Amino acid sequence: MLVVESWLREVANPNLNTEELAHRLTMAGLEVEGVEPVAPEFSGVVVAEIKEIAQHPNADKLRICQVDAGTGELLQIVCGAPNAAKGIKVPLAMIGAVLPGNFKISKGKLRGEESFGMLCSAKELGISEESSGLLILDESLSVGQDIREALDLNDKVFEIKLTPNRADCLSVYGVAREVAALTDAPLKSFDFSPVAVEINDTLKVNVAAPDLCGRFAGRVIRGVNAKAATPDWMKTRLERAGQRSVSALVDISNYVMLELGRPTHIFDLNKIKGDLTVRWAKEGESLELLNGQTVALAGDVGVISAGDTIESLAGIMGGEATAVSLETTDIYLEAAFWYPEAIAGRARRFKFSSEASHRFERGVDFQQIQEHIEYISRLVLTICGGQAGPIDDQIINLPKREPVQMRLARCQKILGIExxxxxxxxxxxxxxxVFTEKDDVFTVTPPSFRFDIEIEEDLIEEVARIYGFDNIPDVAPIVPAVMLPTEETVRSEHTMRQVMASQGYQEVVNFSFVERDWEEKLMGNKDPIALLNPIASQLAVMRSGLIAGLVANIVYNAKRKQNRVKVFELGRVFSRNAEVKNGDLTVANVDQPLHLAGASWGLAYPEQWGMPSRQVDFFDVKKELQNLYGSASNQLQFIPLKDHPALHPGRSAEIRLHGEVVGMIGELHPVWVQAYDLNHAPVVFEVTVASLKDQALHQPGELSNQPVVIRDLAIWAANTLEVQSLIDAIKHSRSEELAIIQDINLFDIWKDTKSDTPERSLAFRFILQDSAVTLEDARVEQCMAKVLDTWVSQFGVRQR
Structure with missing residues (x-):
């Protein structure tokens, strides 16, 4: 919000300079983001009057002006402005003047005629974008007066960043009220005395929605001159506050809104057909707004209508049909209290914002409506003339101001000061x-203009603001350091993140709401949980998995020429579950478990001289996943997965822990690799965080002093036979002969490319050891024979 300093000081003028005032406001919670002058630096420009004007003898578009600049003699100025005329007062940059942009004025000669200065436009002085002619000044200004003083160009504008709860400060008066409280400066009293009522005309208004409008007031004013010029002082203040001057009636309404924080609306009375009704809109209704936009209305949008014709959006913007114009002669001046919850979000729904909705959705004073109508009426009658009718003020349903209590001891504890x-x-x-105090407990009734005082902490905040945050001493808190017990068998999410980061992964945080196509096509979720009010049209459903978001991260980086991307995310996913009930951290019918997912793409290792470059593959990521599970990794099973729409049907697996499915891993499906224009497939995985939490304690075991025996065994097995089943058959055997097997590793797979036999050769390396005695050859041969016999009997393999 922009606040003109001179305007503010007219209402409350503390004995502080600009910088001190800005600091005081900032420390009170009204953050001053910047202080800008209303005009850039320039010097040597004065008020001058054109006494004579004549055509330039050598140029059709130039004229020679004789100008009185208060120096005692007329100055000759060559000027090309089309509006230069005898008798007007304009800015004159004297010889030696410096204009914005360090443009220096010196004596010149244009087409043979000398010029002793330059007559200026508003744009040349940097105070407006208007450049079509000279800036014509008020006739009351003294010739020779410095233009900065004459137009108050040394004024400053505060840019204040208000928090949403401080709607009471969305006006000059509101900020001045804060200044007065902070500095004890006297606060200006406005003239709210009633204007003379000269006609008895009224407009009947029926408020049919008390939950929309709590108070509605208005009056008829006839015989106004809508073509009257907005006074320069009002126009200047509006422009410096960021408002464009439109017409006298519109400017008056905007001026009162900026000064008092009261949005009002002025209807062209002759365009209103019938009585007004304040109600909720009906489905299918529409309205053309003042900004030219036509909006379709829903049943939760408030409107003001005349019969079946909608005239305006309640508390947001007026309609084009009843807008005032320069031909308007009779008006209806309206001011109302609209409930904030009835206005909040409606303007954004229609993809625009208005000054009125910005205030009403935060809360506007509901008590001084009649006084503000008198104030704006006086401005209308003074500037545009006319005759005013009586005020019709309907009080329907005003908010109740519940008292709020604040304990002095609580205040002192929170602030840390006595x-x-x-x-x-x-x-x-x-x-x-307004307050009462008893036994060190203050009971405050919030005023009608404060919608942010509801609980004890709000009052404590008020004390802190006015007392001064910078007056509260900087004292370090004293807290006892108590070591809390930790559960060694339960891993934290932070530890999981550390393990992923230690393997070269970077953590990402993606939106929990995603594209519907991602859910339906990548995750195979045909019934995703839809959002009622998505922040963007494409982010319309809740994610049921993390993989799609990570793939999008890889695609984004690949398009920017990255050759190696490893990302992971730990976050919630969402699925339907009728067994879930509402709770503090749950939503009915929605399951929200934590998952951890990772994705790796590009080079397996950063480019280096010591090893050839290669692309990351399934087994790289499988090993990193096993590292993530730590001591539980030997309990993981990887079962071929063939029906997931996001994963390659021959290069993906379902992950099981203790026989329970906990996730999946695999290459991205070729269809998606091609769709995303990737040169090779990312490898992705996703597991439940719950399966990662349990971590068994490491148990020390006795180290054997006996030597290790290594034996290799190669077999012919069917192509469809899973290697894991062969290993599991040995590990789960209760045979005494096999008890000396410490480890089994597959080290070679071979198939004759010229053979059509549906077999392949599998070569295994066995690590054999007895903790008590040295293995004899006979025992080793007996063990290997038992291995082969087990495989032959269970799987029909044959020795190679």
Missing amino acids: VAKEQVASIFTQLGL
Whole structure:
């Protein structure tokens, strides 16, 4: 919000300079993001009057002006502005003047005629974008007066960043009220005395929605001159506050909104057909707004209608049909209290925002409506003339202001200072808060303009703001350091992240809401959980897995010429589950487990001279996943997976832990590799965080002093036979002969490319050891024979 300093100081003028005032406001919670001058630096420009004007003898578009600049003699100025005329007062840059952009004025000669300065436009002075002619000044200004002083160009504009709860400060008066509370500066009293009522005309208004409108007031004013010029002082203030001057009636309404924080609306009375009704819109209705936009309305949008014709969006924007114009002669001036919850979000739904909705959805004073109508009426009558009718003020359903209590002891504990009871009372008085105090408990009734005081902490905040955050001493807290017990068998999510990061993965945080296509086509979820109000049209459903988001991260990086990407995410996924009930951390019918997913693409290792470059493959990521599971990795099973839409049907696996499915791993399906224009497939995995939490304690075992025996065994096995089943058959055997097998590794797979036999050669290496005695050859041969016999009998293999 932009606040003009001179305007602010007219309402409350503390004995502080600009920088001190900005700092005081910032420390009170009204953050001043910047202080800008209303005009750039320039010098040597004065008010001058054109006394004579004549055509330039050598140029059709130039004229020679004789100008009085208060120097005692007329100055000759050559000027090409089309609006230069005898008798007007304009800015004159004297010889030696420096204009914005360090443009220096010197004596010149144009087409043979000398010029002793330059007459200026508003754009040349940097105070407006208007450049079609000279800046014509008010006739009351003194010739020779410095233009910066004459137009108050040394004024400053505060850019204040307000938090959403401080709607009471969305006006000059609101900020001035804060300044007065902070500095004890006197606060200006506005003239809210009633204007003379000269006609008895009224417009009947029926409020049919008390949950939309709590108070509605208005009056008829006839015989206004809509073509009247907006006073320069009002136009200047509006422009410096960021508002464009439109017409006198519109400018007056905007001015009162900026000054008092009261949005109002002015209807062209002659365009209203019938009585007004304040109601909720009906499905299928539409309205053309003042900004030219036509919006389709829903049943939760408030409107003002005349019969079946909608005239405006309640608390948001007026309609084009009843907008005032320069031909308007009779008006209806409306001011109302709209409930914030009835306005909030409606303007954004229609993809625009208005000054009125910005205020109403945060809360506008509901008590001083009649006084503000009198104030704006006086401005209309003074500037545009006319005759005013009586005010029709309907109080339907005003908010109840529930008292809020604040314990002095609680306030002192929160702030960490011994603020006195008298200080608190003084602060509440400065803020205009009506209160009572008993037994060190203050009971405050929030005023009608404060919608942010609801709980005890709100009052403590008010004390802190006015007391001064910079006056609260910087004292380090004293907290006892208590070592809490940790469960060694339960791993934290932070530990999981550390393991992933130690393997070269970077953590990402993706949206929990994703594209519907991702869910339906990548995750195979035909019934995803849809969002009622998505932040973007494409992010319409909740994710049931993390893989799609990680693939999108890889695609994004691949398009930017990255050759190696390893990312992981730990986050919630969402699926339907009728057994889930509402709770503090749960939503009915929605399961929200934590998953951890990773994706690797590109080079297996950073490019280096010591080894040839190769692409990451399934087994690289499988090993990293086993590292993630730590001591539980020997309990993992990888079962071929053939029907997941995101994964390669021949290069993916279902992950099981203790026989329970906990996730999946595999290459991205070739269809998606091609669709995303990747030169090779990423390898991805996703597992449940619950399966990662349990971590068995490491148990020390006795180390054997006996030598290890290594034996190799090669067999012919069917192509369809899973290697894991061969290994499991040996590990799960209860045979005494096989007890000396410590480890089994597959080290070679071979198939004759010229043979059509559906077999392949599998070569295994066995590590044999007895913890007590040295193995004899006979025992070793007996063990290997038992291995072969087990495989032959169970799987029909044959020795190679």
